[in-house]
Amino acid sequence: METITTLSRKEQVIRNxxxxxxxxxxxxxxxxxxxxxxxxxxxxxxxxxxxxEEILQHLCFDMAAEFRKSLDEVEKQKLPASEKLRKGIVxxxxxxxxxxxxxxxxxxxxxHLSQPYLREFLLLRINYINRFKDIIEEGIQSGxxxxxxxxxxxxxxxxxxxxxxxxWYDPHNNIVPDDLGQQLxxxxxxxxxx
Amino acid sequence: METITTLSRKEQVIRNxxxxxxxxxxxxxxxxxxxxxxxxxxxxxxxxxxxxEEILQHLCFDMAAEFRKSLDEVEKQKLPASEKLRKGIVxxxxxxxxxxxxxxxxxxxxxHLSQPYLREFLLLRINYINRFKDIIEEGIQSGxxxxxxxxxxxxxxxxxxxxxxxxWYDPHNNIVPDDLGQQLxxxxxxxxxx
DNA sequence: CCTACCGATCGGTAGG
DNA sequence: CCTACCGATCGGTAGG
Numbered sequence: 001m002e003t004i005t006t007l008s009r010k011e012q013v014i015r016n017x018x019x020x021x022x023x024x025x026x027x028x029x030x031x032x033x034x035x036x037x038x039x040x041x042x043x044x045x046x047x048x049x050x051x052x053e054e055i056l057q058h059l060c061f062d063m064a065a066e067f068r069k070s071l072d073e074v075e076k077q078k079l080p081a082s083e084k085l086r087k088g089i090v091x092x093x094x095x096x097x098x099x100x101x102x103x104x105x106x107x108x109x110x111x112h113l114s115q116p117y118l119r120e121f122l123l124l125r126i127n128y129i130n131r132f133k134d135i136i137e138e139g140i141q142s143g144x145x146x147x148x149x150x151x152x153x154x155x156x157x158x159x160x161x162x163x164x165x166x167x168w169y170d171p172h173n174n175i176v177p178d179d180l181g182q183q184l185x186x187x188x189x190x191x192x193x194x
Numbered sequence: 195m196e197t198i199t200t201l202s203r204k205e206q207v208i209r210n211x212x213x214x215x216x217x218x219x220x221x222x223x224x225x226x227x228x229x230x231x232x233x234x235x236x237x238x239x240x241x242x243x244x245x246x247e248e249i250l251q252h253l254c255f256d257m258a259a260e261f262r263k264s265l266d267e268v269e270k271q272k273l274p275a276s277e278k279l280r281k282g283i284v285x286x287x288x289x290x291x292x293x294x295x296x297x298x299x300x301x302x303x304x305x306h307l308s309q310p311y312l313r314e315f316l317l318l319r320i321n322y323i324n325r326f327k328d329i330i331e332e333g334i335q336s337g338x339x340x341x342x343x344x345x346x347x348x349x350x351x352x353x354x355x356x357x358x359x360x361x362w363y364d365p366h367n368n369i370v371p372d373d374l375g376q377q378l379x380x381x382x383x384x385x386x387x388x
Numbered sequence: 389c390c391t392a393c394c395g396a397t398c399g400g401t402a403g404g
Numbered sequence: 405c406c407t408a409c410c411g412a413t414c415g416g417t418a419g420g
Contacts, residue, residue, distance in 0.1 A: 027221035028306065031399060043400080044405045052399065082387070108302070112222065136386070145386045150369075150377050154386060156362055157355040157378065164354030168346075175344075183344050184351065191385030192330070192339045192348060193276070225415060237416080238389045246415065 010048045013038070017055045018101045026056055026109040056109060057117055063106040064124045066095045071131055081139030082189050088132060090181030092162050097169070097177045104166040129159055158188060204242045207232070211249045212295045220250055220303040250303060251311055257300040258318045260289045265325055275333030276383050282326060284375030286356050291363070291371045298360040323353055352382060 007015060016037050020029045031052055035042040049055055070091035074084055096103040110121050133155045139145035161184065171177065201209060210231050214223045225246055229236040243249055264285035268278055290297040304315050327349045333339035355378065365371065 025219065025221055025305065027219055030397075032397080041406060043407080043409095046400070047405065111219065139386070143388065146388050149381065149386055152362075153374070153377055154381060156358060157351070157381065160354045160358030161351040164350060164357070168350055180347070183347055187343065187348060187351065187382070187385070189385050189387050191381070191383050191387075192333070192343055193383050193385075194337065194340050224413075226413080235390060237391080237393095240416070241389065 013045060013048050014055055014058050018059055018099075018105050021056070021059070021109050022101050022104045026105075026112045053112075053114060053117075056105075056112060059102050059105045060110045060113060060117075060121055061124075063095070063099070063102050064121065064128075066098075067092060067128055068124070070095050071128065075131070081135050081142060081144050082185075084135050085132075085139070085189070086181065086185040088135060089158070089162070089185045090178055093165065093169075093177040093181045093184075096162070096166060097171050100166045100169070100171070107163045107166065129155055132158060154188070207239060207242050208249055208252050212253055212293075212299050215250070215253070215303050216295050216298045220299075220306045247306075247308060247311075250299075250307060253296050253299045254304045254307060254311075254315055255318075257289070257293070257296050258315065258322075260292075261286060261322055262318070264289050265322065269325070275329050275336060275338050276379075278329045279326075279333070279383070280375065280379040282329060283352070283356070283379045284372055287359065287363075287371040287375045287378075290356070290360060291365050294360045294363070294365070301357045301360065323349055326352060348382070352378075 013034070017029070017034055020034055020037060023029075024033070030042075031045055032042045035045055038045075071088055074087045074091055077084070077087070079087070111118070113121055133151055136145065136149070136151050136154055140147055140149070140151075165180075169180065174180065175183070207228070211223070211228050214228055214231060217223075218227070224236075225239055226236045229239055232239075265282055268281045268285055271278070271281070273281070305312070307315055327345055330339065330343070330345050330348055334341055334343070334345075359374075363374065368374065369377070
């Protein structure tokens with residue numbers, strides 16, 4: 001099953017830029033590299049985008065919005081914390097899997113955003129992380145999780161594990177996002193021990 | 195307890211570069227930035243180092259050597275897998291804690307290494323990861339860990355969690371490396387559930 | 389460690 | 405989308 005979408009020229013620029021930024025990093029990617037990749041002159045890019053950074057802003061904030069939407073869906077539901085955690089994880093992985101390239105850029109290149117965009121981005125991120133932290137907190141309150149767990153460590157472990165996935169997860173060769181999310185939440189909730 | 199060390203001028207250059215690279219990224223850091231930070235002219239840097247990349251090579255390979263040494267120590271010991279895992283984690287965190295700045299650069303900037311250094315670095319890294327994977331495998335064989343766990347996911351979760359620590363771990367405000375490692379391995383081995 | 393400088397490349401604009 | 409071009413900045417060298 002393939003979804004055929006016609007991308008606007010601007011979207012094509014952003015897509016090609018995402019691939020380039022992931023490969024070489026934002027700062028090391030030049031507009032001339034990008035133009036060459038698309039078979040046009042560097043100056044022509046500016047018919048579609050205002051600046052190099054505008055591309056990065058699109059990539060970072062569009063992904064952030066997707067992640068937020070996914071977690072919104074989960075929080076609407078009345079579920080035990082462990083189940084909410086699982087659904088939150090699966091949702092996150094699904095969003096990533098839809099665009100692993102943009103996800104990698106989101107994770108690795110956001111720091112090249114200038115102010116006030118960087119500040120805004122960081123706020124979105126801390127907010128997202130805190131919502132996961134709240135789910136863990138909820139699980140402790142309800143007695144589902146141990147009181148002794150370090151919430152910050154737990155949520156950072158989860159978050160870094162999710163963030164790192166675009167580096168190794170290949171949806172074509174590996175398990176499907178639902179199963180991967182299930183496995184990850186199983187591991188975090190139940191541990192490795194028999 | 196403070197350790198006072200006199201750094202050679204070359205080491206000072208590398209130290210200042212590490213701070214700069216962590217803040218702005220390798221590609222976005224110029225030799226003029228670095229020189230200014232040290233109060234000298236850019237051209238003067240080249241009395242101490244051959245090139246910008248030489249600095250990055252030092253940072254990446256010195257850290258890699260430290261990580262390897264730490265894991266060597268653990269593997270020498272005859273211990274159950276869970277204990278080996280714990281000691282491996284604690285060792286890794288201790289190495290990072292000794293130089294969080296270099297650790298962050300090691301993790302985020304290694305991709306700007308040129309060939310053949312990049313290839314060599316990636317080999318060292320995959321080797322290191324595989325040694326952790328072997329410990330997990332060992333735990334499955336011995337019956338300590340579940341047979342159903344996804345080894346790749348487990349080791350990637352561990353590794354990304356360790357790699358991400360320099361972004362949030364502050365040894366001055368947080369728990370000591372030994373306790374942090376203990377908590378992380380507890381969480382991975384026993385899970386969040388009561 | 390400095391002055392003086394190199395060729396290359398950068399993001400971006402003007403004008404069509 | 406192109407040609408022609410801008411000023412700024414890059415990593416690095418020569419020679420002291």
